Amino acid sequence: MAVIEVYRNADENVLVELFSDLEETTPIDLTDAVVTVLRGDITPTVSILDAVNGQIELVFPDTMTADLRKNRTYRFTLNVHFNLSGDDRPLPEMEVFVR
Amino acid sequence: MTIAKVVVTPTYRVARVTQQGKQVVRVSRLGARGPAGTNHPIQLSLSIVGRPQGAPNNVLARYSPPQDATVEAALMRGYAETPPDVSSTIKMVRVSDGAEVFRAVWGVGENEPTFTVTITTILATERYRFEGDASVDASVADLDLTACFTRVE
Numbered sequence: 001m002a003v004i005e006v007y008r009n010a011d012e013n014v015l016v017e018l019f020s021d022l023e024e025t026t027p028i029d030l031t032d033a034v035v036t037v038l039r040g041d042i043t044p045t046v047s048i049l050d051a052v053n054g055q056i057e058l059v060f061p062d063t064m065t066a067d068l069r070k071n072r073t074y075r076f077t078l079n080v081h082f083n084l085s086g087d088d089r090p091l092p093e094m095e096v097f098v099r
Numbered sequence: 100m101t102i103a104k105v106v107v108t109p110t111y112r113v114a115r116v117t118q119q120g121k122q123v124v125r126v127s128r129l130g131a132r133g134p135a136g137t138n139h140p141i142q143l144s145l146s147i148v149g150r151p152q153g154a155p156n157n158v159l160a161r162y163s164p165p166q167d168a169t170v171e172a173a174l175m176r177g178y179a180e181t182p183p184d185v186s187s188t189i190k191m192v193r194v195s196d197g198a199e200v201f202r203a204v205w206g207v208g209e210n211e212p213t214f215t216v217t218i219t220t221i222l223a224t225e226r227y228r229f230e231g232d233a234s235v236d237a238s239v240a241d242l243d244l245t246a247c248f249t250r251v252e
Contacts, residue, residue, distance in 0.1 A: 002105065002107040004107060014107060014108065015107070015108045016105060016106070016107050016108075017105070017106040017107075017108070018102050018104070018105055018106075019102070019103060019104040019105075019106070020100075020101055020102065020103050021103050021104065022103055022104050024104060024106060028100065028102055080102070082100055087100055089102050091102065091105050092105060094107065
C-alpha cells in the first residue's frame with residue numbers, strides 16, 4: 001500500500017507511475033485510459049500527466065488539505081479504465097497521512 | 100493489461116515557516132520532467148499578500164533557486180486593491196549570488212497590496228529534485244505566502 005504524506009493547508013501534488021514490470025522499465029500506455037477515484041474518503045483531482053509514460057498526477061489543493069485533520073489517515077482507490085479493451089484495473093488502495 | 104507496479108512520488112510540497120520575523124515559503128518538487136529529450140519547464144508562482152503596518156512600506160521577496168535549475172524568466176507584478184496602482188513602484192533586483200530578489204515599495208494610504216512573483220525555471224535532469232526558498236522581509240503584518248508549480252508545455 002502506498003502511503004502519501006500531505007501537510008495540512010499546503011498544496012500537494014503526487015506523481016503516480018504505472019509499470020507492467022517490477023523493474024520499472026516498461027510503463028503502462030494510458031493513451032486510451034481514463035483514471036478516476038473508484039472509492040475513498042478523500043478525492044484528489046486525477047489527471048493523466050504523460051500517457052505514453054504511464055504517468056498520472058494527483059492534486060491535493062490547499063482548499064482540500066485545509067479540511068483534513070492532522071495525524072489522521074485517509075484512504076482512496078484509483079481505477080484505470082482502458083477504453084479499447086473495456087478493462088478496468090483498480091489500483092492498490094492508497095493512504096494519505098496528514099502532517 | 101497487467102499493472103505490475105505502481106510507483107507513487109510526492110511531486111511538490113509547500114511548507115510555511117516563520118524565521119526571525121521573516122515568513123519563508125519552502126518549496127520542493129520531486130518528479131519526472133517527462134520523456135527524455137522533451138522540455139517541460141516548471142513555472143513557480145509565489146503570491147505575497149500583505150497589509151501595510153507603517154509607511155513607507157517595503158517588501159523584499161527573495162527566491163533561491165536550486166543549483167541545477169536555470170532561472171529562465173523572472174517577473175514580479177503587483178497591484179493594490181485600492182488605487183493608486185503600485186505597479187510602477189515595484190522594482191526587481193537581481194543579486195550576484197544567483198538569488199532573485201524582488202523589492203516593492205508603496206506609499207502612504209495604499210493598503211492590501213498583492214504581489215505575484217513568477218519564476219520560470221528549466222530543470223537540468225530528467226528526474227529531479229527541486230527545492231527553493233522564498234522569504235519576505237517587510238514592515239507588514241499578516242503576510243501570507245503561497246506557492247505553486249505549474250507545468251509549462
